[in-house]
Amino acid sequence: MWREVSAESQARQRPGTERCERGAGDIVAPPGHWRLAWQAAGGSLPYSLLIDRRAFVAALILLLALLTASLAYLAMGSSPLPPQAVPAALVGRGDMMAVFLVQELRLPRLAAACLTGAAFGVAGCLMQTLARNRLATPGIIGIDNGATAFAVASVIGLGVSLAPPAMALAGATTAAALTFGLAAGGGVRGYRFIVAGIGVGAVFGAITQLLLAKVHIDTANAAYPWTVGSLNARPAGAVMLLAVGLSLGLGAALWLTRALSLMRFSDAVASGLGLRVARRRWQVLAVSVLLTGLAVAVAGPVGLIGLIGPEIARSLSSPRGVPVVASALAGALVMVLADLAGRILLSPIEIPVGIVTAVVGGPWLLWILLRPASRNLA
Template identity: 80%
Template sequence: MMSLFPLARDATAAKRAPALPPPSGCWRLAWQRPGGGEASLLITRRSALANAGLLLALLVASGVYLALGSVHLAPRSLAAVLVGGGDPVARFMVIELRLPRLVAACLTGAAFAVAGCLMQTLARNRLATPGIIGIDNGATAFAVASVVGLGVSLAPPAMALAGAATAAAITFGLTAGGGSRGYRFIVAGIGVGAVFGAVTQLLLARVDMDTANAAYPWTVGTLNARPAGALLVLGAGLAVGLAMALQLSRALSLMRFSDAVAQGLGSRVGCRRWQVLAVSVLLTGLAVAVAGPVGMVGLIGPEIARSLSCPRGVPIVASALAGALVMVLADLLGRVLLAPIELPVGIVTAVVGGPWLLWILLRPHRSLA
């Protein structure tokens, strides 16, 4: 009988063999597991550098955002306020007025951009963002309905979530025969968005001026005087949505291929598609409940992230950072460009995002596959 000891010695030698070098363009992080054995993680250098660069740009933009406005603050005064000192006027301007608005800009921008990245990957098309396929308009219509008073007791965040889910369900239902990919899905979403947009205008036309003014932020997009409770709900929802999106990162990478290829590689395409849609609806509804329909961020943020990150993966973290950066810069521009007149952030992003959308349409390749 053949002895098993040589095989045991071979297995022991294989365990002690040095690890293979990481692929080109990657870093390998290895650590010992508590129960024994080694675990490792591959990090793409380009994506890591892109995330670091976007984070640094966001920090710089945040500092400029807090310093500029109707009252300009010197860097020394801003630093004194941030560490707990400074004069009362500067503290009021930064802590009470600008810092909550900056937090709202970062949270909503990240939520819109991550939702856009997920929807683009799901549909394999860069035009399939929540703003273009009608999810933003659905959330807006339901939020406005809760504000103008139609006998509905739910708060705007809950109504915005319901509206986003309704718009997504209608769009997917209309394209049940063609799936969630291709221009049929986008055209159906545009039609659904147009219907919900008309519903919003009808609701505003049938109420008094004061009520219409109260619902106005949910029609153009603004970050002025956002309620703290909505920000807390959005922050919690963004944390949950980011965690779920990162957990689905491998399935998202496989979704860029055909369904047959993804299933052959072990992905449950139908289940994963509904999970991605649920995360997109969650992030979009909560972001609209805070800032209104700032849809172009879901188009610009993922495009910036995709151009900077590794093309092999889905840039979820980079999209969140890029979306937050775009929202912060857009709101800063709206505050200082025509001061003391303030432009809503939704108008600024629409002016910037319109040419960007035309550029994407004129490019020869628009698929994410």
């Protein structure tokens, strides 16, 4: 990634490159990057870190947009609050009703929206990169429906709030295994994988509807949020488990960033560059299944977040890398805005977030199919 040049060549270096002394030579940061270097105590060589400028700026823009949307989320609702009252309510000051609305009602729901949106966004980015196809999201290839079917089965059969996360993970794993098994011979690339996932998702969707049709109406109502996607009154245990899983999954995704960049090439090229393709492929799949299962256990099958979030991140970020962090931020932003719209559009009637994302995601899916392929997945 870096090249060394002699002192005589310094005058010929392109404008905008950054240099750092390293012995007799200079290390030049590649165009479009910042290079941070530091010297460890007692070390003979400096440590360096490259930061993609465009990716950093994109992540910063998305973070600021998410913070703005979060402020609006806490202030708006059936009982609106002045924006300036939200910071005071967050620390327990000001009007007691404002404190109750922010801390007890809206803040936990905002946390669930950010966590689930980020998990769906990262999972979608990983699956799209793995399959080199913008349609290969957990929702479209059946992983969401598998997790939903198992979560609904746990609610109907057990009625325990801590059961859905474990069952959702089992369902996501089962759906992923079935999809890969049915696509055997075609790998994870190409439309055979997509068609197999659509078929698996349809089967699990039918199983979910059958389960709901065979139980008492009260039990079916308890399981209903897992069929359409909702953030209303989410179990605190499931949200906490998702927070832990997202921290681990995001860290693993960042660790796999180099492998993900190489996976955009053919398997022969990636193997020639030293990548253990099969091992990395299973690791990426495991992280996607973990994030999808935990997110579905909290919010239900809001799968189109995994399609919209990575596409926004990819359009803002540099084509040189895989926008894992930007996908997490974009997914969280879309989820927060969608849930906010569902809360206020027909207030006091609430529209589940899954329905809002479906209304927005349908045209977005058509737009993706009609526009040229993204250069990041080419």
